[in-house]
Amino acid sequence: MKNNILTIMKKELIRFFCDKRMVITVLLFPGLMIFLMYSFMGDAIANMYTVDDNYTASICVVNLPKSIEYIANNSGITLTSIDINELNVSKEKLLKKDIDICVVFPSDFDSAVSLYTTNSQEAAPNVEIFFNTSSTKSQTAYTTMTTLLDTYENTMINKFDINKSDKIYDMASEKDTAGSIFSSMMPMLLMIFLFSGCMSIAPESIAGEKERGTIATLLVTPIKRSELAIGKIFALAIIALLSGISSTTGTLLSLPKLMGGASDSMTTNYYALTDYILLGVVILSTVLLLITLISIISTFAKTVKEATTSVMPLMIVVMLIGITAMFGDGAKSEIYYYLIPLYNTVQSMIGIFSFKVIPENILVSVVSNLIYTGIGAFVLTKMFNSERIIFSK
Amino acid sequence: MTEILKVSNLSKTFKLSLKQQRIEKTKEKKKTAVNNLSFSAYKGEIFGLLGPNGAGKTTVLRILSTMIKPDSGDALIDGVSVVAQSELVRSKIGFLTSELKLEEFFTPNYLFDFFSDLHKIPSEIRAERKQELFDKFGINDFSEVKVANLSTGMKQKVSLVISLVHNPEIIIFDEPTNGLDVLTAKVVTDFLIELKQEGKTIIVSTHIFSIVEKICDRVGILIDGRMIICDTMENVTSQKSLEDVFFDVYAKVVGETK
Numbered sequence: 001m002k003n004n005i006l007t008i009m010k011k012e013l014i015r016f017f018c019d020k021r022m023v024i025t026v027l028l029f030p031g032l033m034i035f036l037m038y039s040f041m042g043d044a045i046a047n048m049y050t051v052d053d054n055y056t057a058s059i060c061v062v063n064l065p066k067s068i069e070y071i072a073n074n075s076g077i078t079l080t081s082i083d084i085n086e087l088n089v090s091k092e093k094l095l096k097k098d099i100d101i102c103v104v105f106p107s108d109f110d111s112a113v114s115l116y117t118t119n120s121q122e123a124a125p126n127v128e129i130f131f132n133t134s135s136t137k138s139q140t141a142y143t144t145m146t147t148l149l150d151t152y153e154n155t156m157i158n159k160f161d162i163n164k165s166d167k168i169y170d171m172a173s174e175k176d177t178a179g180s181i182f183s184s185m186m187p188m189l190l191m192i193f194l195f196s197g198c199m200s201i202a203p204e205s206i207a208g209e210k211e212r213g214t215i216a217t218l219l220v221t222p223i224k225r226s227e228l229a230i231g232k233i234f235a236l237a238i239i240a241l242l243s244g245i246s247s248t249t250g251t252l253l254s255l256p257k258l259m260g261g262a263s264d265s266m267t268t269n270y271y272a273l274t275d276y277i278l279l280g281v282v283i284l285s286t287v288l289l290l291i292t293l294i295s296i297i298s299t300f301a302k303t304v305k306e307a308t309t310s311v312m313p314l315m316i317v318v319m320l321i322g323i324t325a326m327f328g329d330g331a332k333s334e335i336y337y338y339l340i341p342l343y344n345t346v347q348s349m350i351g352i353f354s355f356k357v358i359p360e361n362i363l364v365s366v367v368s369n370l371i372y373t374g375i376g377a378f379v380l381t382k383m384f385n386s387e388r389i390i391f392s393k
Numbered sequence: 394m395t396e397i398l399k400v401s402n403l404s405k406t407f408k409l410s411l412k413q414q415r416i417e418k419t420k421e422k423k424k425t426a427v428n429n430l431s432f433s434a435y436k437g438e439i440f441g442l443l444g445p446n447g448a449g450k451t452t453v454l455r456i457l458s459t460m461i462k463p464d465s466g467d468a469l470i471d472g473v474s475v476v477a478q479s480e481l482v483r484s485k486i487g488f489l490t491s492e493l494k495l496e497e498f499f500t501p502n503y504l505f506d507f508f509s510d511l512h513k514i515p516s517e518i519r520a521e522r523k524q525e526l527f528d529k530f531g532i533n534d535f536s537e538v539k540v541a542n543l544s545t546g547m548k549q550k551v552s553l554v555i556s557l558v559h560n561p562e563i564i565i566f567d568e569p570t571n572g573l574d575v576l577t578a579k580v581v582t583d584f585l586i587e588l589k590q591e592g593k594t595i596i597v598s599t600h601i602f603s604i605v606e607k608i609c610d611r612v613g614i615l616i617d618g619r620m621i622i623c624d625t626m627e628n629v630t631s632q633k634s635l636e637d638v639f640f641d642v643y644a645k646v647v648g649e650t651k
Contacts, residue, residue, distance in 0.1 A: 004510075004511060007507065007510040007511060011507055014499075014503075015496070015498055015499075018498070019498065209496075212494050212496070212497075213492055213493060213494035214494050214495065214496045216460065216492055216493050216494075217493040217494060217495060217555075218511075219460060220458050220459070220460060220483055220486075220488045220493065221483060221508060221511040221512060222480050222481075222483045222484040222511065222512060222513075223511050224480060387460065387461040387462065391460070391461065
């Protein structure tokens with residue numbers, strides 16, 4: 001003889017884990033797809049904005065000044081001098097991406113520059129650079145050319161330098177940088193993944209049982225409605241948690257690849273076991289709350305389809321709350337923010353990911369989530385008792 | 394005779410949605426499904442509730458099984474109130490209706506164990522009971538086949554067995570032979586007689602006269618939520634067949650209503 005809550009939990013877990021399709025779509029796919037997608041996106045983005053180191057840009061120059069030619073030669077940049085009459089042909093080539101940029105200097109550039117003073121009312125000598133933003137090579141060549149011209153300009157009017165020595169001026173540690181990036185992205189991603197995990201199982205388990213008439217079979221047994229509600233919430237929370245772990249693992253493994261171009265410091269090695277434990281506790285309490293909320297909405301619905309549609313507004317709310325992590329400067333320190341359901345999760349996650357954990361706030365967040373879950377379970381029990389809700393057609 | 398079921402002044406009204414109002418062709422916002430109903434059933438008998446569609450048979454059985462609550466009145470099952478002690482009532486009854494479905498993902502074997510757990514049946518009694526019921530209904534052949542892959546008749550047999558896992562004293566069946574072929578229907582009706590011989594009390598609703606005539610000791614004719622006749626089969630059919638009695642009563646009641 002067993003506790004009815006455990007009996008219901010066992011049934012729900014067997015139902016899930018013996019269904020290969022469910023295991024693959026809810027547990028394996030999210031993590032695997034996120035890992036592959038982010039890794040692929042990271043590689044694609046890196047390829048999009050990177051040009052092979054050995055590539056020699058094709059730069060055509062009209063009226064190539066001696067001074068620029070000298071600086072270019074010293075910098076290892078090859079410039080091809082062309083006649084002004086060839087400009088239109090060069091623009092055509094630029095359009096077809098046969099060349100990378102085309103630069104037009106005034107005919108007497110060097111003398112015009114040396115004669116020009118900023119006090120004069122005349123317009124400064126103008127250099128025109130034609131380029132093609134649809135080509136990464138053209139964009140790179142454009143940057144190279146403007147840097148070269150800046151260097152030339154600096155040699156003439158250099159009055160002071162900024163950060164010219166080899167010292168390290170950015171005082172942010174690599175750990176802080178990683179924390180900043182993870183804390184702005186992970187809370188939003190985790191909220192979405194956790195919600196998706198809950199949404200993929202709760203409507204099926206609650207509204208699906210209503211739709212198929214199997215919940216009525218349970219309700220004519222001596223089981224208490226509260227045991228049924230709690231058993232379902234716990235079992236669904238375990239599955240949703242596993243789905244969340246799958247998605248989180250996929251994200252943590254692939255995020256450094258996705259952000260690879262942005263920083264070499266993007267690694268999860270900075271996080272200690274205690275950070276992961278805290279994160280796990282926050283996620284668990286959040287999953288319990290989300291499962292309860294989705295179960296309540298699903299109990300109102302007559303079909304799985306109706307339940308899924310009804311849950312959508314909640315999904316939007318969760319996403320918007322998740323997005324708030326991308327704004328602001330770190331986690332809130334005021335304790336009352338940690339009483340706001342779901343928002344408290346985001347704030348707790350920001351604190352954990354940015355290495356600025358305030359234990360009392362995490363505790364308030366977890367305890368309040370558990371209290372909200374308890375209230376939700378009570379509401380769900382009342383709903384299971386309502387013939388109008390359970391037997392509505 | 395020991396009174397095991399006592400229904401007293403039971404009433405139940407449902408709110409009608411706009412869709413239901415259209416279907417029922419009425420502007421009334423409420424429908425009285427059961428109207429001040431009283432009757433009793435005695436230990437070891439089969440009591441048949443007979444009535445046309447919409448008469449309130451299913452509503453009465455749903456109240457007795459504690460699926461829904463009455464607006465007023467009460468029913469005592471073995472002295473336990475369906476209103477005040479619904480969990481205890483559910484442990485005393487076996488309830489079967491076409492509304493109750495089994496999870497198609499599971500096998501009859503698993504479902505038997507699952508519902509036995511909910512009824513707190515000790516494992517040694519459970520194994521014996523399972524063997525007995527599975528043998529009786531020939532479920533052993535498909536005990537490890539998922540319910541989804543069973544025929545309608547097989548599913549009905551499994552549902553019947555599941556409703557009896559706890560060997561209840563009172564068995565409430567709503568249209569137990571609905572959708573069954575004649576062979577399976579006979580197995581079910583024969584089983585009801587067997588249960589009666591074991592001293593169980595059976596409340597069965599149907600609109601099939603032959604079943605009532607064959608198996609019931611007492612019959613209640615329900616029309617528009619009211620119990621029009623409630624007597625022994627002998628008394629009800631002393632002068633006319635059950636079918637003739639029913640149609641006479643029905644014509645009279647509907648005539649009065651109009």
